[in-house]
Amino acid sequence: MRLAVFDDFRIGVVDGDSVRDVTSVVPTIFDEWPEQRMNWLIRNWASAQSAVAIAEGGVRSLSDVALRAPNPAPPQVFAIPANYRAHLGEIGDRSITTGGRTARDVGFFLKAAGSVSGPADGIELPAGSTRRFDHECELAVVMASGGRNIPRAEAMSHVFGYSALVDLTMRIDPGEHEEDRSLRKSFSTFTPVGPWLMTADEVGEVDTLRSSLSVNGEVRQGAQMSDMIVGIAEAVELISSVVEIKPGDLIASGTPKGVGPVRPGDEVVIEIDRIGAMRLAVSEGAPAPRPF
Numbered sequence: 001m002r003l004a005v006f007d008d009f010r011i012g013v014v015d016g017d018s019v020r021d022v023t024s025v026v027p028t029i030f031d032e033w034p035e036q037r038m039n040w041l042i043r044n045w046a047s048a049q050s051a052v053a054i055a056e057g058g059v060r061s062l063s064d065v066a067l068r069a070p071n072p073a074p075p076q077v078f079a080i081p082a083n084y085r086a087h088l089g090e091i092g093d094r095s096i097t098t099g100g101r102t103a104r105d106v107g108f109f110l111k112a113a114g115s116v117s118g119p120a121d122g123i124e125l126p127a128g129s130t131r132r133f134d135h136e137c138e139l140a141v142v143m144a145s146g147g148r149n150i151p152r153a154e155a156m157s158h159v160f161g162y163s164a165l166v167d168l169t170m171r172i173d174p175g176e177h178e179e180d181r182s183l184r185k186s187f188s189t190f191t192p193v194g195p196w197l198m199t200a201d202e203v204g205e206v207d208t209l210r211s212s213l214s215v216n217g218e219v220r221q222g223a224q225m226s227d228m229i230v231g232i233a234e235a236v237e238l239i240s241s242v243v244e245i246k247p248g249d250l251i252a253s254g255t256p257k258g259v260g261p262v263r264p265g266d267e268v269v270i271e272i273d274r275i276g277a278m279r280l281a282v283s284e285g286a287p288a289p290r291p292f
Contacts, residue, residue, distance in 0.1 A: 001052070002276075003041075003161070004196040005072055005118070006065040009034035011041060013052060014196050019065060021057030035073040038197075039248040042071070042144060042160050066120035070163050070197035071142055075246040077111040077191060078239050079167060081181075083229050083254025090257050094132075094171045096181060103230040103254060108239055111167070111252070112186035119194045119278050123168060124285035125264060126187060126292045132171040135262050136255035137213035137221040137270055139206070140165035140193050141232055146245040155236035158245070161199040162206070164270045164278050165252050166192050166213070168262075170292065188285070193250065194278040202274070206232055209273045211256070215266050223256030230254070 002014035011026060012019035025048055026037045041048055082088055083103040089095065097106055117123075125133050144160035168190035172178045185191075203209070207226035212219055225231075230238065235251055262268060264284045271277035 001199045001202060002196045003038070003070060003199065005038055005068040005070055009037055009068060009072060011037050014062065017062050018059050019062055020055070020059045022052050022055035024057060025051045025055050038071045039073060039075070042142070043247045045144065045160065067195050068118035068120060069116050069193040070118075071193070071248050071250065072116065072118070074113050074116060074248050074250045076249045077113050077116065077252065078108050078249065079111050079185070079252040080108055080230055080235050080254040081106060084223060084227055084256040085229065086227075086257040087255060087259070090259060091134075091171065093174050096172065107242075108235070109181050111182065111191055115186045115188060115191040116250070117189040117192045119192065119280060121189050121192065122281040122283055123166070123192060123262065123268065124187075124189045124283055125262075126170075127284050127287040129292050131173070131177065131292060132261050134169045134171060134259045135213060135215065135220070135268055136167035136169060136259050137211050138165045138167050138255050139209065139211060139225060139253045139272060141235070141251040141253060142197055143236075143245050143249040143251070144247055146247050146249065148240055148244045150236055150240040150245070152233045152237040155233035156200070158236060159200045159232065160247070161197045162203050162272075162275055163193050163197050164195070164211070164272045164275055165250070166268060166270055166280065167252050167255060168192075191252070192278065192280050195276050198275045204274070209275075211270070211272045213258070213268065213270045215260070215262060215268055220260050221256055221258035227256065228254060
């Protein structure tokens, strides 16, 4: 099932070029906290799935709605660095994972949940900045049942679904600007996810998926998920060995080679097999009191 969040955080089921509104399935108490509707749905999917399938809300064209992130308020956002061998060392002295170390060596890092955005939000770069801002093409894993110390053999049963994710990154300038990784990746709109969430039962075998990312029509990145050093099951095992995973959490699974800069006026398109394509307009944000 393809689940979308649109307009004022309404929940929809996508079928072809249309979306059917199923927000009525979610308790009305969440009308006061609408960005949490998807978290409720994920937590209650076992009992709510059948109601979602038959809910008779209005049907609208996808072209007439504003698509938000498929989970606009994930409790936590984990990210796996250095997870494709061809990407290792690609950005030279701007890299902070050095010495050929991989995700298996360095683990994971956190992105601010507030950086999560959707297709309708685009990507906003800090106003007036002369820094380099790069795209990173990634598969997003949306967690279902959470927990601690989840063994690899059981990890995939804890996955709710998948989406496409772009991990935007402000690069360091060695010797001049060397902010913490989480800061450089946590500006608002620096974790666009979408265009919707495909439930795990419909995606099937993740290793066979291929991703691609283009900027202004030029393909820059592409890979098969089987090329990941740390696969989804190992990533869930790793993260849950450190901290409790919550339903609705996002895992950004790492980027292949081909990362590169984006600038205001660019259009970024990310596409993943059996999930879909997300288009993102790049613009310049409002001036901030702390410039970058």
